[in-house]
Amino acid sequence: MSATIVIGPYSEADRAALTEAFAPVFVASPAELAGLDNATREAARAVAFKGHRPFDGAAMDLLPALGLIANFGVGYDAIDVAAADARGIRVTNTPDVLNDDVADLAVAMLLMRGREMEQASQWARSGQWKEKGEYRLNRKVSGGKAGILGLGRIGREIADRLAAFKMEIHYFARSEKETPGWIYHADPVSLAAAVDYLVVVLVGGKETEKFVSAEVIEALGPRGILVNISRGTTVDEAALLDALEQGRLYGAALDVFLGEPDIDPRFYALDNVVLQPHQGSGTVETRAAMAKLQRDNVAAFHAGAPLLTPVN
Numbered sequence: 001m002s003a004t005i006v007i008g009p010y011s012e013a014d015r016a017a018l019t020e021a022f023a024p025v026f027v028a029s030p031a032e033l034a035g036l037d038n039a040t041r042e043a044a045r046a047v048a049f050k051g052h053r054p055f056d057g058a059a060m061d062l063l064p065a066l067g068l069i070a071n072f073g074v075g076y077d078a079i080d081v082a083a084a085d086a087r088g089i090r091v092t093n094t095p096d097v098l099n100d101d102v103a104d105l106a107v108a109m110l111l112m113r114g115r116e117m118e119q120a121s122q123w124a125r126s127g128q129w130k131e132k133g134e135y136r137l138n139r140k141v142s143g144g145k146a147g148i149l150g151l152g153r154i155g156r157e158i159a160d161r162l163a164a165f166k167m168e169i170h171y172f173a174r175s176e177k178e179t180p181g182w183i184y185h186a187d188p189v190s191l192a193a194a195v196d197y198l199v200v201v202l203v204g205g206k207e208t209e210k211f212v213s214a215e216v217i218e219a220l221g222p223r224g225i226l227v228n229i230s231r232g233t234t235v236d237e238a239a240l241l242d243a244l245e246q247g248r249l250y251g252a253a254l255d256v257f258l259g260e261p262d263i264d265p266r267f268y269a270l271d272n273v274v275l276q277p278h279q280g281s282g283t284v285e286t287r288a289a290m291a292k293l294q295r296d297n298v299a300a301f302h303a304g305a306p307l308l309t310p311v312n
């Protein structure tokens with residue numbers, strides 16, 4: 001009987017590595033745990049979890065000997081950590097190994113929207129360049145003012161990159177941080193009002209739900225570009241769509257959405273939005289590093305050794 005259950009979609013290489021290390025039982029989602037026989041569920045001491053479907057207390061109760069949920073990803077908002085705490089279950093995540101990729105994508109999205117690269121590419125591809133001449137002038141990005149909403153691990157990497165674009169860096173966090181002279185804002189509306197580009201890098205979950213409110217979006221205003229690589233929940237998406245449709249916000253570049261991948265179809269009709277399919281950490285190298293860190297946490301747990309990257 002296996003002591004490990006693997007939940008979620010894994011690549012062939014990751015499945016092979018998990019199989020070699022733990023000879024686990026695989027299921028597609030937490031909802032499938034109920035379909036496992038009693039002996040399998042009772043033997044499970046660790047879960048390797050990947051995905052964004054909720055892993056709640058009821059799912060944990062199906063595995064009475066569970067001691068660890070090792071999340072694939074730094075954001076663990078799908079896991080009810082309070083429910084895990086109440087059951088003495090440890091939770092781990094995969095921080096840091098993905099910082100560079102997520103920061104790279106955020107900066108690329110900002111440039112892509114600011115310099116209208118999607119539309120300009122279409123101009124070239126469709127032959128309009130040849131027929132109508134040069135593409136319309138767009139906006140300068142270097143030297144602008146950038147706001148980082150959530151100056152954590154990834155937020156800092158983004159700020160460092162944007163500073164290299166000679167941008168003035170402003171940020172919000174719950175307390176002022178040591179920085180190379182970046183400007184602190186104690187509330188998100190003040191941050192949004194001060195910048196042209198607002199990059200959202202908050203944790204997800206209940207506490208940050210709609211942190212980017214209608215008021216924040218209004219403060220960012222008709223010259224403002226919102227970049228979100230955190231979670232769909234951190235932005236008031238209805239207010240964002242209204243502002244984009246009515247030209248009260250210049251544009252947005254989004255990697256995360258409510259209800260993804262079944263996103264609001266209003267996004268498809270907008271040409272002032274860059275859409276990315278939640279691929280912030282989606283490189284071969286980084287996904288392999290995340291998978292290894294997850295396996296290392298599971299192995300440490302089974303060996304009774306300290307967890308590498310604990311959440312609780």
Ligand code: NAP
Nearest residue numbers: 075150151152153154173174202203204207229230280281
């Ligand atoms: P982190 O180091 O923990 O930083 C999180 C930031 O969120 C910090 O600035 C923190 O503020 C802020 N925060 C936490 N709780 C808050 C609250 N209740 N109210 C206001 N602010 C709060 O996390 P990270 O490693 O940078 O990752 C950030 C997030 O990015 C992840 O949680 C995940 O959702 C998302 N992410 C997305 C992708 C993607 O593919 N698009 C990939 C990786 C991560 P303080 O500094 O004040 O603590």
